[in-house]
Amino acid sequence: MIEQVNTVAEAIQNISEVTEVDIATAPKEIVWEDGKVKLYHFKADKKPIAKTPILVVYALVNRWEMMDLQPDRSFVRKLISEGIDVYLIDWGYPTRFDRYKTMEDYILGNLNDSVDFIRNKHNIPSVNLLGVCQGGTFSLMYTSLFQDKVKNLVTLVTPVDFDNEEGLLFKWAKDMDVDSIVDGFGGLIPGDFLNSGFDLLKPMNKARKYMGMSDTFKNKHALLNFLRMEQWVADSPPQAGDTYRRFIKEMYQQNKLVKGTFELGGRKVDLKKINIPVLTIFAKEDHIVPPATTKPINNLISSKDKELLEFPGGHIGVFVGQRSQQVLSPAVAKWLIERDNSK
Amino acid sequence: MTTHNNPFEGMMDNQKKLWENWTDMSKKMLQTFTGETALNGKAQEQRNELFDKQKELFEEMLKVADFKQWSEWMEKNNQWIKDNMMKLLPENMQPHYQNYLSSYTEMFKYWDSFAKMIEFGMTKPEDVNKYFSTEAYMDFVNKMMGFRFNGNSNEILDNMNKYFDQYIKYFNEIGAGTAQFNNNWKEMLEKFVPNDFNPLFKALNEMNKQVTDQMAPFVNVMTEGKEKRYIKLLKDIQFAFTAYLLKNSEMQTMVYKAGQHVLPEIFKHYAEDFKSTRKLPDYNQFYKKYINELETALMDTLHAKEYSQLQSDVSKAAVTVKSKIDEMVELSFENLPFVMKSQVDDIAKENATLRNKLRSLETKMTDLEAKLKTDATPSAVKIEKPKAVVK
Numbered sequence: 103m104i105e106q107v108n109t110v111a112e113a114i115q116n117i118s119e120v121t122e123v124d125i126a127t128a129p130k131e132i133v134w135e136d137g138k139v140k141l142y143h144f145k146a147d148k149k150p151i152a153k154t155p156i157l158v159v160y161a162l163v164n165r166w167e168m169m170d171l172q173p174d175r176s177f178v179r180k181l182i183s184e185g186i187d188v189y190l191i192d193w194g195y196p197t198r199f200d201r202y203k204t205m206e207d208y209i210l211g212n213l214n215d216s217v218d219f220i221r222n223k224h225n226i227p228s229v230n231l232l233g234v235c236q237g238g239t240f241s242l243m244y245t246s247l248f249q250d251k252v253k254n255l256v257t258l259v260t261p262v263d264f265d266n267e268e269g270l271l272f273k274w275a276k277d278m279d280v281d282s283i284v285d286g287f288g289g290l291i292p293g294d295f296l297n298s299g300f301d302l303l304k305p306m307n308k309a310r311k312y313m314g315m316s317d318t319f320k321n322k323h324a325l326l327n328f329l330r331m332e333q334w335v336a337d338s339p340p341q342a343g344d345t346y347r348r349f350i351k352e353m354y355q356q357n358k359l360v361k362g363t364f365e366l367g368g369r370k371v372d373l374k375k376i377n378i379p380v381l382t383i384f385a386k387e388d389h390i391v392p393p394a395t396t397k398p399i400n401n402l403i404s405s406k407d408k409e410l411l412e413f414p415g416g417h418i419g420v421f422v423g424q425r426s427q428q429v430l431s432p433a434v435a436k437w438l439i440e441r442d443n444s445k
Numbered sequence: 446m447t448t449h450n451n452p453f454e455g456m457m458d459n460q461k462k463l464w465e466n467w468t469d470m471s472k473k474m475l476q477t478f479t480g481e482t483a484l485n486g487k488a489q490e491q492r493n494e495l496f497d498k499q500k501e502l503f504e505e506m507l508k509v510a511d512f513k514q515w516s517e518w519m520e521k522n523n524q525w526i527k528d529n530m531m532k533l534l535p536e537n538m539q540p541h542y543q544n545y546l547s548s549y550t551e552m553f554k555y556w557d558s559f560a561k562m563i564e565f566g567m568t569k570p571e572d573v574n575k576y577f578s579t580e581a582y583m584d585f586v587n588k589m590m591g592f593r594f595n596g597n598s599n600e601i602l603d604n605m606n607k608y609f610d611q612y613i614k615y616f617n618e619i620g621a622g623t624a625q626f627n628n629n630w631k632e633m634l635e636k637f638v639p640n641d642f643n644p645l646f647k648a649l650n651e652m653n654k655q656v657t658d659q660m661a662p663f664v665n666v667m668t669e670g671k672e673k674r675y676i677k678l679l680k681d682i683q684f685a686f687t688a689y690l691l692k693n694s695e696m697q698t699m700v701y702k703a704g705q706h707v708l709p710e711i712f713k714h715y716a717e718d719f720k721s722t723r724k725l726p727d728y729n730q731f732y733k734k735y736i737n738e739l740e741t742a743l744m745d746t747l748h749a750k751e752y753s754q755l756q757s758d759v760s761k762a763a764v765t766v767k768s769k770i771d772e773m774v775e776l777s778f779e780n781l782p783f784v785m786k787s788q789v790d791d792i793a794k795e796n797a798t799l800r801n802k803l804r805s806l807e808t809k810m811t812d813l814e815a816k817l818k819t820d821a822t823p824s825a826v827k828i829e830k831p832k833a834v835v836k
Contacts, residue, residue, distance in 0.1 A: 107515075110522045117529050198789055202797035211804060270747060277753040279761045286764025288771065288786055289793070294537060298591060301541075302747065305590050306740040312545040313733060319526065329533055336535030344797075 113319035120322075123329045126167040128179050130190075134219045138194025139212045141219060144182055151185025152435075152442040154230050154253050155220055158190040159213060161236035162345065163296055165337050166190060168421050169234070171330050175422045177431055184435030189229075191216050196342045201289025203342040205349065206367045209240050210247075217244075217251050228253040230438055235259050235391060235417075239353070242399070243366055246375045254441050256381045256434055259388055259417055261395040262373075262402065265357040268392040270303050275354035284343040291346050293338025303389055331422075360402065373399075379407035379441050381434065383420070390417040407441070544588035549732060552577075552585065556728045559712070563719055563726075568712040570705075577708060583701050589736070592697050652686060674776060682769045689762035696755040703746035704739045711735055 134141040158178070160166035169177040169190075181188055191212065196203065220229050228251050233241025238260025245252045266272045284291065301308065318324045358364035364371045380403055384396040393412070400410050413420050413430055420426060527546060531539055558576045562568070586592065711734055715726055726734070746752050775785045 106519065110519060110526070113526050114522060117526060117533070120533055123533070198786065199793045199796065201790065201793050204797070206804070207797075207800060211800075273748065273750075274753050274756060277750075277757040279757055282761040283764055286761070286768045288768070289790065297537075301591065304740065305743060305747075306736040308541045309545050309548070309589060309736050310733070312542060313549075313729070315530070332534055332538050336538045 109316070109320060113316075116319055116322040116325050120325065120329065123326065123333050125172065125330045125333060126170045127173060128170045128176055128182070133189075133223070134216065136212060136215060138196065138200070140192040140194065141216045142190045142192060144178060144188040144190070146182045146187065148185075150182075150187040152187065152230075152439045154226060154228070154438075154442055155187035155189055155224060156181070156230040156232050156256075156438065157216060157220060158188060159231060159233045159237035159241050160191070160193070161234060162193055162208070162341060163236060163338070165334065165339060166192060166234075167337070168334055168418065171334065171422050172327060175327070175424075175427065177421050177426060180427050180431035181435055184432055184439075186435050186438060189216070189220055193339070195339045196290065197340075198288060198290050201343045204344050205240075205243075208345060209244050210367050213240060213244055214248065214251075217248070221251065227251070230254045230256070232256040232258065232434070233260055235261070236349070238262075239359070242373060242376070243359070243364070243371045245378065246371050246373050247366065247369055249376060249378060252378055254379045254381075254438055255376070256383070256437070257396070257399060258383045259385050259391045259396065259420055260382070260399065261353075261391045263357065263360050263395050263398040264354045265360070266392060266395045268394050269389065271299065271390060272354060272392075272395065274299070275350055278350060278354075280347050280350040280355075284347045287343070289343035291341040291343060293340055296341065297335070297338050300390065360398065373402040374404050376403040377405050380405045381409050381411060381437050383411045383413055383430070383434075385416055385420045386412055386414050388417045388420075409437070541591075544591075548585050548588040551581070552732060552735075553728055555581075556731070559731065560725050563712055563715045566716045566720075568709055568716050570709040573709045573712055579705075582705065582708070583697075586701055586704060586739075587697075589739070590697075590700060592700075593693075675773065678769060678773045678776065682766060682773070685762060685765045685769055689759065689766055692755060692758045692762050696752065696759050699746055699752055699755065700743060704742045707739045707742050708735065711738060 129145040130142040131145065132140050133143045158166070158169065160169065170179060173179060178188055178190070193208070193212070217229055217231075221227065231241045231245065231252050231254075233239070233256070235258070238257035239262060241255060241257060242260070242262060245255050264272060264275075283295075287295070315328070318328045352358045352364060356363075359371065359373065362370070362372060362374075380399070382396060382399045384391075384393045386393065388396075397410060400408055411433065414425065415423050420430065531542060534542055555576050562572065562576070567573075711731070714734075715731070719725060771786060775787060778785065
């Protein structure tokens, strides 16, 4: 009884003290922008060890802030502390005005422009790329077309082989009438529509999460962590209809990248052309991007210096778990630094 | 016994006494077993003494600590926690939290009965259904899956066909004059609304009423000649919404069927466990096991091709309804000075075309710059001397 009273009292105190839920607090500045798209450069306290900066390319789905959720669980902060100079593309929040924005606009436009900005600013011929999830798919496409501008490539929980029976999302996408969905939504796919789909992959996850809240309340730090995650999940940007349509059709339904028939801006995207160092990281228990959809990257590229790295946990845990801080970010930084002086 | 104004001080005091009793008794029992005193063979007597003291103490506690007051305090503050957590959550996460709270609380109402059933081995599906009915189960699944409607699709289909046949007949009879439009619509609905024989059918008609009530202001601002287009759109919406309800119902029924066996199996599991351990789970353990097992049971269905196709059909039907409603709103405001979504689409298309042209030009310029850089010196130009002029 006394214990219950104490628990309730602690919960009330901790909840009362929450005034703001802040995420993505690593210091940064906007160094370039194009419409809604921004390029951030993160500030560091010390000079980076690696001369070549890295450009983080997050997916269009959900927001990049997962990589800097809170100071002690920040993939970005950890990379910086390990000596890497970090840039990041923020794709912004598309509106109906962006309904016709294409994959060419994103990859050949925004991504290429960001790479060129960094190259010019640092007076370097090439940058490092770190693509996350769909951002990794974009990064692979970009590298195959502009390899001279990419020094090293890291892909993180990146799908490349979409002809897969393991992932529920992959199965459902194959039956999706994407033209009706895009046209029915007026060319702008709401973030909540995507979130509903993700929720259905493990329908009881939310109930399990909320069941654990009685422990969460006891600790203010845990409560804030929980609220930050909720805020990130809720903040799902809409998707530009044309890009969404094409990604579903040509990746999920036709698997064009693996088949070698995918084109961007009239140019064929051939992953075999990639021969720079590539590090591919996948999460062992990833139910959103199962390992079987990521591992084929190693067989599709021609790089001699290529590595597959399995990481325990799920799709999100790979960024925010304790092991991410202690193991993954340092591993990525080390890999990049080792290759910093190579041609 | 010391009296306390504050029930918690009383509780703390009693807790302290309980602890003192235990430590005192433990020492005595230890001495008994180690033979240090003349208490050999009196262990049972000591235990009895302890239990009697405990009983006396609890009786005093009941007098001193007002448990009703404590319960009320706990309930009030737990509600405060839930309300304030809700406020801290982002708006689009609040329904999920509400669904969880609702499902947890609803099932808890059955917990005493469930515990008894487990204890007495009443685990057959028909026994479980007496307490946790099919409707309660479907409501639980709806909250977990984010479903809204439920119903028997065959029955709905039959009703819909009857409804549409009569609808078309009635509409031909009465015509569609603007002045009489609203009254005719309402009259028609009253004529055709069934007597609640199917909740889904009722929902469809409810939707009709809402749509027509909300569209009434738009009907009034429309100019003559749009009525037929408007009515056609309404019919299209009705048809699309019916298709959505039917497909949705079919999809949800598939999910309900997949998980129905889980609760009786959970009962069976705990009943067998109780036989050997004589221990019942607490509600949290039970609820957690149920949601985990239910999810596992649903997975096969969610992975099935049939479900995937149905889900696609449901999504398609839902966005069709949405786009038809958008179209109707645009039709109503057609001649008024508002920029409509379709007009923004035209601008967006122009913007995209211009962007493509600009990128094409940028690429050509980049290629040209690269070409100019590689041509280090201009090639020699042959100069032709003018022919000599002979004077």
